[in-house]
Amino acid sequence: MGFSEPNPFDLNSKGEKELIALYENRGRHGRVEGQIEVVRAMWLRGYRIRSYCSVLPWTPDRVSQVIAPFTVESRRCQDSKRTDFSTAGGGIYKAKSEPDARWVDTYTAVKVPGLNAHFSGHIREPGDEAEFILNIKSADIKEQFTYDKIQTALERWTAVVNDACDILEKRSNQ
Incomplete structure (x- = not known):
């Protein structure tokens, strides 16, 4: 038997x-x-x-560690009108049944006249892989990165922050 x-x-x-x-x-x-x-x-x-x-392969703490170098870049743009680090992106406040709900929604952002962008790390549910998104709202650009492409994402984010700092510098010289 x-x-x-x-x-x-x-x-x-x-x-x-x-x-x-x-x-x-x-x-x-x-x-x-x-x-x-x-x-x-x-x-x-x-x-x-x-x-x-x-x-879990991905946790809130691990996402925050990955976002940390992006936050350092964001802080160079001192007159930005958006927060340089938050673990409370809008996805965590949605009902878990909603498709854009997130267990983890951590981001860093910059906003200056003519440029509004954020880089975020999301985990849909515990046990899921993390996804990282560069969203340049003012240019309608949204790029998604996996962890193995995080260095490329950091280079892109650094360029965005450089653009924001340049905008602020030009405005202060007027």
């Missing part, structure tokens, strides 16, 4: 303590994908998940 596959868990029927126990049990058995599944279920139900994020 052979063994049959176990019935899949209905994570929606589990309470917070049961989900935590399931997360820990899957960890003991090296089932990282199963742990990620539990973390995602906890997030969807509004439970705090920060202490369970170590199994």
Whole structure:
């Protein structure tokens, strides 16, 4: 007599303590994908998940670390009318069921007369890959980058910030 596959868990029927126990049990058995599944279920139900994020390939902290050099560039443009760093982009305030909702929406931005741009890092749901977006609103340009192209993205962002600084310098010399 052979063994049959176990019935899949209905994570929606589990309470917070049961989900935590399931997360820990899957960890003991090296089932990282199963742990990620539990973390995602906890997030969807509004439970705090920060202490369970170590199994995730991308976390809010990691996105902030990747954005940090972009923020350094943004801070060179001292008279910008937008914030140079925020972890509270608009996507985190949307209902999780909305297509443009985000678990992580971190960005840096510059805005001067004639130029409005931001560089953002997004994670749709816990366990998803991060995506990075350069959005130059004033020129209707939107470029998406994966992590392996982040150096190219930084070069593009540096050029945008240089343009913003040049605009401000020209205005101050008038």
